Every structure is written in C-alpha cells, then in structure tokens.
Amino acid sequence: MTREEQIGNLVLNENAYFYNKIKAGFLPETLIKTTFREASYEKMGRYLLKVVKNKHRLANKDIEYSICVFKYRKKPTFINEEIQEWEEIKLAYIVIVDFDEYVAISKRNISGTKELDKRILSIDYKTISSLFIDDTTTFEKFSMNNMNISDNAIRQKSMEAIDLKENVSTLGLHSYILSNVRLNNDGGKVSLSLNSSRINKFGKKNNLDFFISWADVIVDKIENINDTENFLSSFATPLDFDSERQSLKPIAILLILTKLNADYEANRIESTTLVFNEYKRDIDLLSILDSFSRLIEIREFVSAHGNSYFKVNTKIVNDLSISINSKSITLRSQKLKNLIIKFSDETKISIIDYFNKYNSFIINFDRVELVYSHRKLFRDNKLLGNIDAFLSVFRPFKELKEVSSEKGMVEAESTYFSRESIFGFVEDNFLEESRFFLCDDLGKEWADHIGLYEDSISFFHSKYKDSKFSASDFQDIVGQAQKNLGNLSPSEYQWQMKVNFWNNYYVLDHVSTQINRVRKGESAEAAMEYFKQLQSFPNLKKKVYLVINFISKADLADRLELLKEGKTFKERNEVIQILWFISSLVLSCNEVNAETYIICKP
Template identity: 70%
Template sequence: MTENELINNLTLNENAYFYKKIKKGILSKNLIDTTFKEASSDKMGNYLLRVIKSKTKVNNKDVEYSICVFKYPKKPSFIDEELKDWEEVKLAYIVIVDFENYIAVSKRNISGTKELSKKIFPLDYNTISSLFIDEDTAFEKISMNNMNISDNAVRSKSVEAVDLKESISSLGLQTYIPSNLRVSNDDDKVSLSLGSSRINKFGKKSNIVFFISWSDNIIDKIENFKASENFLTSFATPLDFEKENSSLKPIAILLLLTKLYDEYEANRIESTKLIFEEYEKEIDVISILNNFSRLMEVKELVSDEGNSYFKILNPFVNDLSLSINPKSITLRSSKLKKLMIKLTDGTELSIIDFFNRTSSYIINFDRVELVYSHRKLFKDSRLLANTDAFLSVFKPSTDLNSVSSEKGSVLPTSTEFNAGSIFGFVEDKYLSSFKFFICDDLGKEWADHIGLDENNISFFHSKYKESKFSASAFQDIVGQAQKNLGNLSPADNQWEMKQKFWDRDYVLDKTTTQIHRIRKGSNSDDAIDYFKNLKAQPNLTKKVYLVINFISKLELTDGLQKLKNNETFKERNEVIQILWFISSLISSCNEVSAETYIICKP
C-alpha cells in the first residue's frame, strides 16, 4: 500500500485525549519527531507508518496531523524470564491532531511522551465535566473518588441508572469527586474521563478525515464553553490551583494504595526491589507501604539554608516531604526513590514517582474546607456550613467526666466492668434498653458492644484517651466504626464464628473473668437467631454510637465557631481533622441507612 492508502486504512473511534497548549502555535517538527521516538523506544523493526505534520483543511481551518504506527515485543506475564521465541508481538499507534491552541491525541499501547507533556496540560475540570451537559442531559453513570481523609472511608464508588439526577440523593455528594461520567443527550452517549481529559463518544469507527472533523467540533465546544449550574454542582467544587497555591499550608496527608492495588490486580507489576548503590534486593512493597496507610501530620519546618518546607511526620522515613509547585503538589523522599517498581511494559519507576504520577494522596490544609486530591484542588463549601448539623450527633453526658479508663481493671472474679470505665458507662446507660446486649470486644470484633431490640440494631464503639482533641484517637474510632458498617447486616457464614466467641467469658490481658459476653439475654444461640430475624425486618433501624471521653461538645462547638471566624487557636489543626472525620462518618453511615451518635463530655 502507498502511504495515503495506509492512512485511509486506519479506522478510529470518536475517542481522544484533548489538551490545551501552554503557548499557542503549531507544534514543531522536532517535537513531533521526539515524541514519536519516545513513544516507540522499544519498537521492533521499521515503522509501519510514520507521518509528521501532514497538512489538511477541515471546516475551512488549516490543521496538521501526525501518525506513528509500529510493532513492539512484549514478554508475556505468565513467564518469569525472557526467552527466545517466547514473546508477544503487539501493535501501537499514536495520532496527534494539531490545532492552534489545542491538540487531540488518539493512542493505543503508548506510554512515554514526556517532551510533549511539557507543552500541554489537561482541560480544565469544570470545562470537561460540563461540556456535554444541558438541562435535558441524563447522567447514566458516575464513578467518583472520596476526598475524605478517613483511612477506612469508602475510597471510590460507581453508580448507574437511567438518570442519576432523578434517582440518587445529593446528600453527602460534596465529599466526592467525579472521575468518570457517562451522559446521554437523546441518542448520543459520551463518556468523559475527567482526570485524563479523555472524551469518548459512542459510535462507529471511521477514517482519519472524520476523526479530524470530530476533533475540530470538540475544540469548538471547548472554546465556546460557558459554565452553568447542573447536577454536578452537588459534588466537591474544583478551584484554580494556581490562584490558590501561594496561600496553601498543608496540615495532614493520607496516602492511597488503591492505584497500586489496581496495578497488581491487572498483573501490570512485574517486580519490586530496593536499590542501594550497587545493591539490589527483591522486596514486598505492600508490606512496607502499609506502614503509611493512615493519616499523617504535615508540619512546616525551616531548613538549615533558611527555606521553609513541609515535612510529613512518620516513624518510618525521615525525609518524606511535600513540595508545593506552581501547578501541583508532589511528594519528595530520596529514600523512597530507592524503592523501585518494574511494570510489565518494561517501565521502571520509584514508588515516590508512582505516587506523584497517579496523585495517590489526599491533603488537608489549615483552610478547613480545602482538599487536594487527584491533581486538583477542591472545596467542600458545605463543610463549615454544616457544623450545626454535625454537632447535633454529639450527645453530652456528665458521667463521662469521671471515667478514667476504657475497660478498667479486671479480676478472675469480675462479673462486670468497672464503674469508672467507658465499658462500664456503656453498660450502665444502655444495657437496659435492649433485649440482647453483647460484648464483642477483641478478636474480629464488629463493635465493642452490640445492642439488639425490636427493629433496632446498635453498634457501640468506645475509646478512652487522656489528651484533649486527639485527632488520631478520633481517627481510630471512626475507622473502627466505618470498617464494620457492613456487619450491621452480617453474612450467613459469619454466625458460627460469633456463636463460639459469644459463648466464652471475657478475657483481658490474659485474665479470664466471669464477665459473660452475652451481657443481657439468654445465650448466644438465641442472640444470633434474634439478630437474624432483625436483619430481615423491612423497617429496621440501625444505629452507630461512638463513646469517647476526649472531646467536649462545648469545647468542640467553640473550636468550630473559631474555624468559621478564621481564628488561630492551639487545637486548630486537630479540630479541622476531627471535622473531616465527623463528615466522613456521617456520610458513611448515611450510605448504609444508619443513624450516627457520638456520646462525649458536655
């Protein structure tokens, strides 16, 4: 075939990545050539097709396009070492359509285009998310990421319906960031990947001329876009990072391992190793990173040279820090740079580069309503506005002023928990309200106490801490509650384990007591039968109680008011984190139709 015949033989979907140029103007031949060389660094043999800066006219506009197609070898994922004749041969392509201010890129099996990436940036979040939306648009599917800092919150979820704006509650959506959308306008369906600027219109494949024309129509929509209120306004509000970055002061960060897990599940990680000078050692990267899987404090420090920097406080790596750049926030650590990941496509990168590339972290700031997540800065505009609603879940009790421990001390003759303990407080205050009351503490617990009564399942989680406004203690108990929300409706295979556990007496610090785990009720068999019956009730009420001594409602109310007034005070950072944890807990409980109560000091 001739070159033109090869070009016309290409069939492309209406599916491309759209980027805006940092500086307007047509891309240089040298940049296109460099991009093709980067993209085809592992190619096999000659290019199958290579076209650079071919000129065409579409809709009376002069447009240039470039195409690169090549073969490359790939080691199959089911073998350990490369062997002769044991390789797959795959094809890859990249098409770049060059407009004055934008480019459209269609590609397959392409990874490295670093030089091109320096000249472009993704579409504005507000633009791409609303580009195909009007008052009649149906939202068929939304994948979303949670920007909450609780390590046990649901990190992401996907919902689907004929039209979500008519079938999903907007309650709690302000803590979620849409990542992918599928919308429908009459018979036209379009999916949007908001983080990567990919637009995919459902339809048949066509030739390069049609693809260029479609790309031009998308560019026109982008250039003529006007923002308007729509269903997506219910979600977290994106902000212009460049306008805000000079005022950002990070106070906490949560590293996310979900993207790394995804790579493992897709068999895209070949190996992980630690490199130190000429020394290499295969390691289990997951076991190392699990040490970083909870919220970590960020503190602003001053270097020996007099420059301020943001250090991430943790007991494992002493040089982990944040860098606030003009367009993004990135992680830095020379030690974690030595922890390497090798992907099945041959790419090698450090774990710190992996986190930065995937933006796998959530950052909180001293401006309480702001969050940095997935390379974007977002605002939960309702967070401070909802403080009165959040405070309504706090139920003060003067009896918590006198507690001095979580479980108290026990003896072999003990039949109940000490009156001065939180466990004793819970049983004294709530046991009489239930037909069955169970101590499920320790082991694979669902809660510290479980209360069962007519149409009511209640989980009680207790935490004692001597310090005031302990964000870490609150994180622990919120996490305990969140990870057990599914156990409000347990699976059938869990009952046998609980039957054996609830039959035993309570053991604390190797002391076997006479405290029966069935604190009220006949026996474990009857408790389980009652639990099973409750679970099937259509009007079942589910409740989650957090019982804590380290937060005073009055002092928390005062702290939240100071946040509203943007005042500086000693516990400001702790109150900010506690507010996010409260928001996360209430949102999680709402998703399983559970009521939330926090029993605290007055």
C-alpha cells in the same frame, strides 16, 4: 501501499484526550519527533507509518496532524524469563491533531510522552464536565473517588441507572470527586474521563478526516463553553490551583494504595527492589506501605534562606516531603526514589514516581474546606456550613468526666465492668432498655458492645484516652466504626463463629473473668435469632455510637466556631482533621442507612 493510502486506511473511534497548550502556536517539528522517539523506544525495526506536521484545511481554520505507527515485542505475562520465540508482537499508534491552542491525541499501547506533556494541560475539570450537558441529558453512570481523609472510608464508588439524576440523592455527593461519567443525549452516548480529559463518543469507527472533524467540534465546544450550574455541580468543586497555591499550607496526607493493590491483583507488578549504588535487595512493598495507610501529619519548616518547606512526619522514611509546584503538588524522597517497581511488561518506576504519576494521595490544608486529590484542588462547599448538623450527632454525658479507663481493672472473679470505665458507662446507660446486650470486644469484633432493641440494632465503639482534641485517636475509633458498618447486616456464614464467641466469658490480658459476653438476654443462640429477626424488619433502625472521653462537645463547638471565623488557635490543625473525620463517618453511615451518635463529655 503508499503513505497516503496507509493514512486513508486508518480507522479511529471518536475517542481522544484533549489538552490546552501552555503556549499557543503549532507544536514544533523537533517536539513531534522527540515525542515519537519517546513513545516508540521499544519499537521493532522502522516505523510502519510516520507523518510529521501534515497540514489539513478545515472549513474555517488550518490545523496540523502527526501520526506514528510501529511494532514492538513484549514478553508474555505468564512467563518469568524471556524464552526465544515466546513473545507477543503488538502494534501501537499515536495521532496528534494540533489546533494552535489545543491538542487532541488518540493513542493505543503508548506510555511515555514526557516532553509533550510539559507543553500541554488537561482541559479544566469543570469545562469538560459541562461540555455535553443540557436540560435533556440523562446520567447513566458515575465513577467517583472519595476525597475524605479517613483511611477506612470507601475510596471508590460506581453507580449506574437509566438516569441517576432521578434516583440519586445529592446528600453527601459534595465529598466525592467525579472521575468518569457516561451521558446520554437523545441516544448519543458519551463517556468522559474528567481527570485525564478523555472524551469517548460511542459509535462506529471512521477515517482520519472524520476523526479530525469530530475533534474540531469538541474544540469549538471547549472554546465556547458556558459556565452554568448542573447536576454535576453537586459534587466537589474544583478550584484554579495557580490562583490558590500561594495560600496553601498542607497539614496532613493520606497515601491511597488502591491503584497499587489493583496492579498487584492483576499481576502487573513483577518485583520491587531496593537499589542503592551497587546494592540490590528484593523488598515486600505492601508490608512497607502498610505503615503509610493512615493519615500522616505534615509539618512546616523554614529554611536558612527563610523559605517554607513541608515534611511528612513519618519515621519510616525521614526524607519524604511535599513540593507545591506551579501547577500541581508532588511528593519527594530520595530514599523512595531508590525503591524500584518492575512491571510484567518490563517497565520500571520508583515508588515515589509511581505515587506522583497516578497522584495516589490526598492532602488537606489549614484552610479547612480544601483538599488536593487527583491533580486538582477541590473545595467541599458544605463542610463548614454543616458544622451545626455535625455537632447534632454529639450527645454529652457528664458521667464521662469521671471515667478513668476504657475497660477498668478486671479480675478472675469480676462479673461486670467497673463504673469508672467506659465499658461500664456504656452498660449503665444503654443496656437496660435493650432486649439483648452483647460484649463483642476483642477477636474479630464487630463492635465493643452490640445492643439489640425492639426495632433497632446498635453498635457501640468505645475509646479512652488522656489526650484532648487528638485527631489520631479520633481517627482510630472512626476507622473501627467504618470498617464494621457492613456487619450491621451480617452474612449467614458469620453467625456460628459469633455464637461460639458470645458463649464464652470475657478474657482480658490473659485474665479469665466471670463476665458473661451475653450481658443481657437468655443466650448467645437466642441473641443470634433475635438479630436475624430484626434484620427482616422493613423499618429497622441501625445506629452507630462512638463513646469517647477525650472530646468535650462545648469545647469542640467553640473551636469549630473559631474555624468558621477563620481565626488561629492552638488545636486548629487537629480540629480540621476531626471535622473531616466526622464528615466521613456521617456520610459512611448514611450510605448504609445508619444513624450516627458520638457520646462525649459535655
């Protein structure tokens, strides 16, 4: 078969990655050849097909295309060491269609194209999300990522319907970043990957000429896009990074372990090794990264030359820093550069390069409404505007000025929690009107206290601290509340364990007290039956209370007003993070139809 016949034999989906060129003009031959070498470094023998810069005439323009097809060996994932003849033979290809200012790439089983990546940029998030939308468009599927910095927030979420525009509330969407969308325009379905600017039109495969013509249509759409508001505008708003970067001052980072955990679950990760000169040692990577699963402070330093640089404040890795580049933000650490992940396909990458490659982190800034995630800078348009609404969840109690501990001093003969404790405060103020009131503290707790009322279930999470405006203390109790939201509607298998637990006396620091865990009500068994009965109520109210002594509503309102005015004050960074945590908690509670209350000092 001749080369022309091989080209004519190719069948491709209308599925490609689209990019802007950093500099206009057709890609040079040396770059194409370098890209092919990078993409095919594991190839067997010669290229099955190699076409470099073939010219192609469209109706109104000239373009160039290049093709590379090759064969490679791969060790199967179900064996540890290579065995002769136990190997998979696979084919890979990459097709590059060059439109002078734009590039369309179709590929399969291709990983590295490092040199080409330096010359191109993904199509703008807002542009690609608007390409196929008009008044008749239906939205069939959303995949989205939470840009909230709370470590216990739901990180990813997908939803699907005939038309999500008709049955999804826009409430809370402003804190989510769309990653994938499936649209339907009069039967023509299109899937968009917004983070990688991949467009996939559903339909049958066709030949290369048809693929090039389709790519040309997409490029025309990109060049002539009208920036209009649509349903997708309800999500977080992407900003132009280059125009904002000079004003960016990062204050905190949350490492996202979702992709890493998924790679472990799929058995894609074979080993992790610490490599330093001649020294090598296998490492339990997940146990190390567990220390990074919380929001971590970023501190600004000034070099001897007067330049600012930003270090992540963690003792685990003392050289982890943030680099604000011209187009993106990356992490740097020589120590993490020495921690090497080996995958089942034999590829290797350092953990710091892994985080940068998949952009597995979220950063927030001293400009409260900004967040960096998925290689984009986003603005939550409603965060500052919702301050009055967020403050409405705070309920001041002057009695919290007098508390001096979380649980008080308990002794063997104790039958109640002292009034000077937050536990005592909760029981004094919320027990009387309940039908059942339970102390669920310690063990696999759902909450510190659970109140069962006439038409509602309430979870109370309590925390005492001597701090003031402590973001980390607030993060702890928000995380405790978020991870237990599912227990507002517990599963059947959980009940017997809970009944056994509630039938015991309260034990603290090895002191067995006379404090019944059933603080009000006949018995643990009766409480369980009433809990189940409440769950069946169609108009059941679910409520989540955080009870804290280290925040004053009046002081917080004052600081939030200073934030709105753009003023500088001592606790600015902590208040920014607290505001994000409040937003995260309220939205998490909304998603399970629960009301949110924060009981605090006046």
